[in-house]
Amino acid sequence: AATVASGSCGDKGSNVRWSLDTNGVLTISGTGRMADYAGTDTWNSIFIGTTAPWKDQRSQIRSLVVKSGVEYIGSCAFYECENLSGDIRLPEGVVAIGARAFISSGIENVYLPESLEHIYEYAFYDCPDLLSVKMPSHLTTLAECAFGFAEKLQSIVVPEGITEIRDMTFRYCKSLKRVVLPNGLVRLGTMSFDCAGMSSIDLPSSLVELGDGSFSGTLTDGWGFSQADLVTSPTVLLTGGTLDANVWMDETIEYQLWEGTITVPGVRYWPGTHLLGDNVTIIDPLDESQSG
Numbered sequence: 001a002a003t004v005a006s007g008s009c010g011d012k013g014s015n016v017r018w019s020l021d022t023n024g025v026l027t028i029s030g031t032g033r034m035a036d037y038a039g040t041d042t043w044n045s046i047f048i049g050t051t052a053p054w055k056d057q058r059s060q061i062r063s064l065v066v067k068s069g070v071e072y073i074g075s076c077a078f079y080e081c082e083n084l085s086g087d088i089r090l091p092e093g094v095v096a097i098g099a100r101a102f103i104s105s106g107i108e109n110v111y112l113p114e115s116l117e118h119i120y121e122y123a124f125y126d127c128p129d130l131l132s133v134k135m136p137s138h139l140t141t142l143a144e145c146a147f148g149f150a151e152k153l154q155s156i157v158v159p160e161g162i163t164e165i166r167d168m169t170f171r172y173c174k175s176l177k178r179v180v181l182p183n184g185l186v187r188l189g190t191m192s193f194d195c196a197g198m199s200s201i202d203l204p205s206s207l208v209e210l211g212d213g214s215f216s217g218t219l220t221d222g223w224g225f226s227q228a229d230l231v232t233s234p235t236v237l238l239t240g241g242t243l244d245a246n247v248w249m250d251e252t253i254e255y256q257l258w259e260g261t262i263t264v265p266g267v268r269y270w271p272g273t274h275l276l277g278d279n280v281t282i283i284d285p286l287d288e289s290q291s292g
Contacts (some may be wrong), residue, residue, distance in 0.1 A: 007248065009074070011035045016070055020054060022113065023081070024062030034074035036098055044050050050079035050100075059083055066090050075099040075120070082106050085129065090116070098121045099143075112136050121166075128152065135159050142169055144189070151175060158182050165192050167211065173197065181207075188214045206265050 001021035011018030014032025021027075028034065037052040046252035052074075053223060054061065059082045066073070068091040075098030078084060085106040090097075096118040104126045110133045118141035124130060130150040140161045148171040155178035158165065162182060170176060176196045183204045190211035193201075201215075 005054065005057055009053060009077075011074070012070075014206065018054060018055055020060065024060050025065060026054065026061045026084075027064070027065045027067065028070055028184070029067035031069040031071075034077060036069065036075040036096075037079070038076045038100065039118055050076040052077055062086075064088055066094070068093055071095055072095045075101060076103070078102050080104045087111065096277050097142075099123065100125070102127060108132075110134065112139075114138055117141065120149070121145055125149060137161065139150070142166065144168060145171065154178070156180070156255045158185070159252060160184060163187070165189060167191060168194065170196050187211070188213070191216060231272060251286035 001023040002086065004020045004022055006017065006019035009018045009028065009149060009225055010030060010034040012035075014030070014034075016028065016030040016034050018029075019027050035063045037050045037055075039049045039051045040144070047249075049055075058081050060178050061078075061084050063086055064078065064084055065087075066232045070091065071093055073090070073094060073096070077098065079100055080103065082103075082104065085108060087109045089111040089130050090104070090106050092113045092115050094113055095115055097116070097120060099120040101120075102124050103122050106129050107127055107187075108129050108131050108194050110124070110130070112134055114135045114136045115138065117138055119139065120141065122144070122145045123141040124133070124147050125145050126149045127147075128151055130147070130153050133147070133156065135157060137159045138161060140163075142158070142162050142165055144166045145168045147156075147167075150173050152175050153173045154160045154175050155169075156170065156176065157180040161183055161184075161283045165181075165185070169189065169266040171194045173193075176193075177198060179193070179196075179198055179201055181202065181204055184206050185199045185204050186206060187209040187264075188207070188211055191213040192211065194213050194216045196215075198215075248288075
């Protein structure tokens with residue numbers, strides 16, 4: 001296929017280039033880091049889009065090839081490449097995906113290399129056709145809104161290196177039915193799974209904090225955890241930390257556990273964060289067969 005346009009897309013000191021052919025294949029090649037392409041209003045410092053050199057050809061981009069040697073995917077690089085579809089396979093050697101890199105693109109399946117350590121904020125936000133993401137075992141950063149509004153995303157296995165899932169990371173992933181969280185996870189951020197599609201989830205015993213609205217509109221027909229059937233270990237809730245409730249004034253809520261049910265008194269504002277301590281009691285122990 002003939003080349004339509006080409007040029008440099010490397011950060012300072014890097015030799016990274018791009019080319020777009022008549023078949024709509026955008027190829028990123030060379031060595032080093034891609035540049036960042038977050039456009040801002042210089043007066044107000046407000047994000048206004050991408051400054052990528054192929055921004056005027058975005059509608060022509062239908063597939064992406066990133067060659068070995070590239071170490072970083074630049075922020076806003078493929079912002080609103082709505083016709084970019086199919087599978088994305090990033091090569092070994094890529095260590096980070098910049099903020100908003102694939103936001104509002106049409107990608108369907110993402111295969112991430114074992115070398116990847118960081119997925120920054122909004123990286124795959126509002127990708128309406130995203131079905132699956134294979135996360136690498138060495139991932140340590142899963143930033144705010146990274147997969148928010150990926151409405152067709154069906155399952156996620158979060159790797160062991162993640163200790164925090166930040167605010168709104170999987171918000172409104174309404175087809176998300178299966179989530180595996182790692183041992184070592186300490187915190188779920190505000191609205192991290194808000195309006196996602198799960199009906200149940202296992203929480204690791206390392207977890208000590210659930211941010212406001214972590215599962216709002218998810219496990220129940222109402223708000224937050226109200227009347228939720230939540231399978232986890234009671235050590236999560238008895239070693240301190242916080243638990244978001246999202247309940248109305250004075251409402252009392254219960255949570256089923258492997259070894260019993262805890263009752264948490266209602267709060268006098270909405271949404272509410274319960275401090276876990278002496279006011280948490282274990283009642284009505286369950287048989288193991290009832291734990292799911």
